[in-house]
Amino acid sequence: MALLNAEQAKSERSRNANAVDNSVSDTPKGSFPKAVHLLKHSDFQRVYQQGRRHFSGNMTVFYLRTQTEAAPEPETAGTVTDARARNTGRVRIGFTASKALGGSVERNRMRRRTREAVRHHLCMLQGMSDSVDVVINPKKSLLVAGFPQISQEIERAFRVIRQSGEKRTEKQEARRR
Secondary structure (H helix, E strand, O other), rough: OHHHHHHHHHHHHOOOOOOOOOOOOOOHHHHHHHEEEOOOOHHHHHHHHHHHEEEEOOEEEEEEEEEOOOOOOOOOOOOOHHHHHHHHHOOEEOOOOOHHOHHHHHHHHHHHHHHHHHHHHHHHHOOOOOOEEEEEEEEEHHHHHOOHHHHHHHHHHHHHHHHHHHHHHHHHHHHHH
């Protein structure tokens, strides 16, 4: 038994601290690049004032869909991925947690948990024809909610956002006819 513990301790010491352990979760791995972050106060205010709301048990999701504007083309134009990027809108997501929800430790924990759930479901919003800005505003109950529940609420909110965009484009198509 002591020999087994010694071998285990030796393997733990030799393990790289930066190594990624993929055995922790079976959820799909996503990304949350800096280009997806909503950062400016004016953008948050615009989403709050002009956007729509989706309520769930542990959070309120505000979203604002806008027409995709002709953005300046990157220098590497002409590839297939660039053509796809031109036909799709951008997605930006911001997180808020007011001081009324608790101290900095609790607020940061809420943001980390919601950011991780968004990271797993961000692909649901990729490839939409319109741009969308999303602000996620957690409730105090998010601290005690399980991660699967948070993830389901984010998934449902993103599904609502995507469906609202599809309805909007269908109405625009009908008006053009």
